[in-house]
Amino acid sequence: MKLEASARQTAQAVPNRIESWAKVTGQALYADDIEWPNMAYGCLVRSPQAHARILGVDLAAARSMPGVLAAIEGPGSSAPYGIMPSNQDEHALAVDKVTYLGEPVAAIAAESFRQAYAAARAVRVEYEALSPVLKAGAPEKSLPQVREESETGNLHKAVDLEFGDVATGLQTASYRREDRLFYQGNNHVALEPHAVTAFWQPNGQIVVQSATQVPHYVQRSLAKALGVPEHLVRVMVPTLGGGFGGKSELFPHEVAAALLSRRCGRPVRITLSREDVFYTHRGRHPVAMKVETGFDAESRIQAMSFESVLDGGAYGSYGIASTYYTGALQPTTYRMGAYRFHGERWYTTKPPCGPKRGHGTTQPRALLEVHMDRVARDLGLDPIELRRKNLQPAYSVTVNQLDITTSGLAACLDAVERMSSWKERRGRLPYGQGLGFACSSYLSGAGLPIYWNPLPHSGVRIAVNRDGGVHVACGLTDIGQGANTVLAVLAAKALGVCLERVQLTTQDTATTPVDLGSYSSRVTMMAGNALLAAAQHMLSLLTEAAAHHWEVPAEAVARDGEDFCVDGGGQRAGWTEVVRWAEAELGPLAASGGYTPAPPRGRHKGSGVGPSPAYSFSACVAEVAVDDLDGRVQVKRLYVAHDPGTPLNPQSVEGQIRGGAVMGLGEALMEAQAFNPDGRHRGPHLLGYRIPTILDVPEIEVAVVGEPDPNGPMGAKEAGQGPLNPVIPAVLNAVREAIGVDLSETPLTPDRVLRALERRRREEAR
Amino acid sequence: MPESVLRLIVNGRPQQLVAADEMTLLEVVRDRLHLHGTKDGCAAGSCGSCTLWVDGVPRLACVTLAKTVQDCEIVTIEGLAGWWGKQHAADAAELHPLQAAFAEQGAVQCGFCTPGMVMGGAALLRDTPSPSRAQIQEALSGHLCRCTGYEQIIRAVQAAGRRMLDEA
Ligand code: FES
Numbered sequence A: 001m002k003l004e005a006s007a008r009q010t011a012q013a014v015p016n017r018i019e020s021w022a023k024v025t026g027q028a029l030y031a032d033d034i035e036w037p038n039m040a041y042g043c044l045v046r047s048p049q050a051h052a053r054i055l056g057v058d059l060a061a062a063r064s065m066p067g068v069l070a071a072i073e074g075p076g077s078s079a080p081y082g083i084m085p086s087n088q089d090e091h092a093l094a095v096d097k098v099t100y101l102g103e104p105v106a107a108i109a110a111e112s113f114r115q116a117y118a119a120a121r122a123v124r125v126e127y128e129a130l131s132p133v134l135k136a137g138a139p140e141k142s143l144p145q146v147r148e149e150s151e152t153g154n155l156h157k158a159v160d161l162e163f164g165d166v167a168t169g170l171q172t173a174s175y176r177r178e179d180r181l182f183y184q185g186n187n188h189v190a191l192e193p194h195a196v197t198a199f200w201q202p203n204g205q206i207v208v209q210s211a212t213q214v215p216h217y218v219q220r221s222l223a224k225a226l227g228v229p230e231h232l233v234r235v236m237v238p239t240l241g242g243g244f245g246g247k248s249e250l251f252p253h254e255v256a257a258a259l260l261s262r263r264c265g266r267p268v269r270i271t272l273s274r275e276d277v278f279y280t281h282r283g284r285h286p287v288a289m290k291v292e293t294g295f296d297a298e299s300r301i302q303a304m305s306f307e308s309v310l311d312g313g314a315y316g317s318y319g320i321a322s323t324y325y326t327g328a329l330q331p332t333t334y335r336m337g338a339y340r341f342h343g344e345r346w347y348t349t350k351p352p353c354g355p356k357r358g359h360g361t362t363q364p365r366a367l368l369e370v371h372m373d374r375v376a377r378d379l380g381l382d383p384i385e386l387r388r389k390n391l392q393p394a395y396s397v398t399v400n401q402l403d404i405t406t407s408g409l410a411a412c413l414d415a416v417e418r419m420s421s422w423k424e425r426r427g428r429l430p431y432g433q434g435l436g437f438a439c440s441s442y443l444s445g446a447g448l449p450i451y452w453n454p455l456p457h458s459g460v461r462i463a464v465n466r467d468g469g470v471h472v473a474c475g476l477t478d479i480g481q482g483a484n485t486v487l488a489v490l491a492a493k494a495l496g497v498c499l500e501r502v503q504l505t506t507q508d509t510a511t512t513p514v515d516l517g518s519y520s521s522r523v524t525m526m527a528g529n530a531l532l533a534a535a536q537h538m539l540s541l542l543t544e545a546a547a548h549h550w551e552v553p554a555e556a557v558a559r560d561g562e563d564f565c566v567d568g569g570g571q572r573a574g575w576t577e578v579v580r581w582a583e584a585e586l587g588p589l590a591a592s593g594g595y596t597p598a599p600p601r602g603r604h605k606g607s608g609v610g611p612s613p614a615y616s617f618s619a620c621v622a623e624v625a626v627d628d629l630d631g632r633v634q635v636k637r638l639y640v641a642h643d644p645g646t647p648l649n650p651q652s653v654e655g656q657i658r659g660g661a662v663m664g665l666g667e668a669l670m671e672a673q674a675f676n677p678d679g680r681h682r683g684p685h686l687l688g689y690r691i692p693t694i695l696d697v698p699e700i701e702v703a704v705v706g707e708p709d710p711n712g713p714m715g716a717k718e719a720g721q722g723p724l725n726p727v728i729p730a731v732l733n734a735v736r737e738a739i740g741v742d743l744s745e746t747p748l749t750p751d752r753v754l755r756a757l758e759r760r761r762r763e764e765a766r
Numbered sequence B: 001m002p003e004s005v006l007r008l009i010v011n012g013r014p015q016q017l018v019a020a021d022e023m024t025l026l027e028v029v030r031d032r033l034h035l036h037g038t039k040d041g042c043a044a045g046s047c048g049s050c051t052l053w054v055d056g057v058p059r060l061a062c063v064t065l066a067k068t069v070q071d072c073e074i075v076t077i078e079g080l081a082g083w084w085g086k087q088h089a090a091d092a093a094e095l096h097p098l099q100a101a102f103a104e105q106g107a108v109q110c111g112f113c114t115p116g117m118v119m120g121g122a123a124l125l126r127d128t129p130s131p132s133r134a135q136i137q138e139a140l141s142g143h144l145c146r147c148t149g150y151e152q153i154i155r156a157v158q159a160a161g162r163r164m165l166d167e168a
């Protein structure tokens, strides 16, 4: 049996993944699979305490262990770094105190992993325990400061935004309501644990092969941490086993591998264990939220006030952006007269939180959609009808100054309403069963880069060789979402050649133009547009070469399949022949293109978070059954509609929608990055932290709606993150329908459901 | 650290090596035999990424001590097509139908779970040529996938099963 995909593709047929063959045969190499000659193995020594002063690190015993090549500790080893320019608060190895259990303190390199591990256990660290700080928000009694350099105590960041007059809008409302929700934090659990190999070569160049979503940012931060110029650091990303936001910045193990390599003169591999991954974290923030909305007599939103308090963990990470994101996208689904947002992020002595699929928008979306359902109930309206009255229209500007282009939101509502037979079934199911609705929207790429610069967000260089092959170079990173396939397919389509001609070089900072990375659902939009620009250049070079050759004007040259020809004339030449004419005339053929989004409309502080070239839209209906004896919530079916603009790779879009929906299901029902009172993770392994298995997944009916977006490459928007968001509140709303109890905390584990039922029983008894 | 001589037949080829008694089969396959197709997602028996066959039975290599499978026949993802070819007197370059189906049905995203899933699914199809949805779910319940949401994996197993029956 041969693969039918990819072998003889026309430019039109789209394979699921151009590299599927390598992944199904075991040939695909991930970061932990690549063997370097003379490679050594590293291991990090992690803190067993959540908060403690380091009194001393004794490496002597470890150094004398068999096979040990190098041992390092924090002080003096690296400069501080951080993903946000204003938050350079991280050290690879803790310097004077540890601020979460699992924080790296020292690192060992040895001949084998087992030797490194044994030596790491022989490192003696003396600690003076400090009280752990486990709750975000103003403390009742005074607590030690987590980041001692912070000028605002344990408050990391506070932001306030107001658009229009919210106070008046709420006061004059004909109906208003307030709701609260605590959204629990959770981990990405990409199946591949992080891994890196770093080689500090004798010539001063540092070559890093790492499982990262953002090679460009890792290059920048690593150069800073190591105190070397950026051009000496090369970051390459092998096949990546999933990211979901969890591999989106520089991590201690990457710095430590480089430092150990410098000490021992050999390439050093560090692979995280699953437990390490839960400590490295950067997952979804736990957020406590409150929303208050005033409606006019027509049930339209007059004003909304939204507050969120984020539990950030021990470091800044993406936290400033995360905080803004918890307030940014409420108005992209609902039109409102006025909007106010207050956000706070607090340092706690837990593994740092960061971006996870839906970055900062997932938690507020859960509350907002639960809130809208309760409003609909109060007003005696169908929940979908209430949303319809309030949709932010296509081609409009939101109250917080975001430009919406195409919107398939109304179509998403229609689709899930129809698929779920909402009108016929909602409210008619027996006790214990329910249907719940929610909708959402997401960015197709952040409008601004993480550090300010005027350069393209994505660049593509196309070379066409005399063998007729097309080489596309772009810094984008395929994290498993299919970015390489999209790039190759777009190149083939744009140049009018078959896919088998296209070869890619991606995810390598030395040989490709910069692409900022796989975050904010930006890759299809930005690398796609850069590719189209480069392809257009290349095509004009070839068209002109053909025109010269035939002595006709360039406009007379047309395409017929791969061939070039002259309309009405007899001239015709194959692709490779024209390539050779052009190379003879111009020398080796190369063309490049870049993409920079339009500047954001808003001018206020914080206006950089939220703008995007286009927004995707989603809706979900969840059908649940709740057992009120054991508290178990069973999701029986999901109906998900998504507007990704033109789906460039329909099978892949379906895969993103399903994968996102199931990840959302995990967040709704079972996943919690939770801690004991002493700061220990409750279960830093896949038995203690459950994610959905094949047995947990209900039937999911998927609809793809929408129209080509003028800003997207060939009309495309995103599908990677948006479809997750509505699933969680749809489940929450369905559970409310099923058992008549409002839940105020995620995930909906049986104990929470039982407690809520118990509360209701007590209230009814009174 | 006690060591012993380990004899295995891996993907049809006899192998003999000296290995520490505490070595897992996963370490032997990946680090000593350089067959990196078998993945390590948790090293604790919880994710299924390390699934390979020991005497035809899918096993979690990360929680199998190598010395407990002395003289056994091991098939890893790299050897699956060869195993299939032998059964069906087919060209060694051909894929097992499930490998092809995974690629065609969109069952592969990041691909990290794929080798384990394919080994688990191929064992199911060998014993149960047209499995029901429930049988597929049961057989793959120990395999985590964080990317696909599983539906396309179920479709791939079903499609491969159909194709194997058609061609039988
Ligand atoms: S690596 Fe063996 S089950 Fe996870």
Ligand code: FES
Residues within 6 Å of the ligand: A191, A241, A242, A480, B107, B108, B109, B110, B111, B112, B113, B114, B144, B145, B146, B147, B148
């Ligand atoms: S494809 Fe990524 S874990 Fe299954």
